[in-house]
Amino acid sequence: GESVGLHLPTLSVQEGDNSIINCAYSNSASDYFIWYKQESGKGPQFIIDIRSNMDKRQGQRVTVLLNKTVKHLSLQIAATQPGDSAVYFCAERLNNAGNMLTFGGGTRLMVKP
Amino acid sequence: ETGVTQTPRHLVMGMTNKKSLKCEQHLGHNAMYWYKQSAKKPLELMFVYSLEERVENNSVPSRFSPECPNSSHLFLHLHTLQPEDSALYLCASSQDESYEQFFGPGTRLTVL
Numbered sequence: 001g002e003s004v005g006l007h008l009p010t011l012s013v014q015e016g017d018n019s020i021i022n023c024a025y026s027n028s029a030s031d032y033f034i035w036y037k038q039e040s041g042k043g044p045q046f047i048i049d050i051r052s053n054m055d056k057r058q059g060q061r062v063t064v065l066l067n068k069t070v071k072h073l074s075l076q077i078a079a080t081q082p083g084d085s086a087v088y089f090c091a092e093r094l095n096n097a098g099n100m101l102t103f104g105g106g107t108r109l110m111v112k113p
Numbered sequence: 114e115t116g117v118t119q120t121p122r123h124l125v126m127g128m129t130n131k132k133s134l135k136c137e138q139h140l141g142h143n144a145m146y147w148y149k150q151s152a153k154k155p156l157e158l159m160f161v162y163s164l165e166e167r168v169e170n171n172s173v174p175s176r177f178s179p180e181c182p183n184s185s186h187l188f189l190h191l192h193t194l195q196p197e198d199s200a201l202y203l204c205a206s207s208q209d210e211s212y213e214q215f216f217g218p219g220t221r222l223t224v225l
Contacts, residue, residue, distance in 0.1 A: 043216030
């Protein structure tokens with residue numbers, strides 16, 4: 001289930017450091033955003049979501065920030081662990097588009113022990 | 114495990130073959146999806162079924178034919194595929210009123 005995109009941007013961090021993964025979305029009418037994590041051999045797994053009426057949401061060790069002015073989304077992972085190594089995707093939902101999500105290209109996170 | 118299973122996990126087929134991919138969800142959801150994940154593009158939505166009716170066909174070629182016999186099962190029938198159709202095919206499910214989609218592990222398809 002890995003994403004084998006040859007041109008995936010890669011972020012390499014030291015174990016214990018904080019990670020920040022960025023995503024630029026395309027449509028100012030998008031009203032809902034999700035971050036997914038995809039480990040090798042598995043399908044994407046939900047991490048955290050945020051609606052457009054918020055600019056920050058926190059989960060366990062993860063924080064999503066939304067800047068609608070510049071159409072930018074970021075995922076912050078605190079105290080990154082080797083198990084966080086994966087490809088991370090952001091997805092956006094166009095307002096009134098039902099369950100239709102548009103996914104970004106993904107970022108590969110590599111955690112060095 | 115996410116509660117969404119897919120079979121087979123790997124499939125190799127010739128361009129003249131006919132095969133089917135199967136997806137089953139054990140979550141009680143009423144919407145199911147097929148996505149294509151290839152090396153050169155972001156995850157692409159192919160089909161959406163809600164309450165067993167197709168609500169989206171994202172300009173997918175007719176050589177891909179979905180079937181949703183009930184809310185727990187989704188099939189993708191394949192015939193006369195091309196090598197460029199080689200990809201990971203992912204199934205997902207969700208509740209209509211919830212946007213969180215739960216993904217299966219995918220079927221790695223290789224078309225020779």
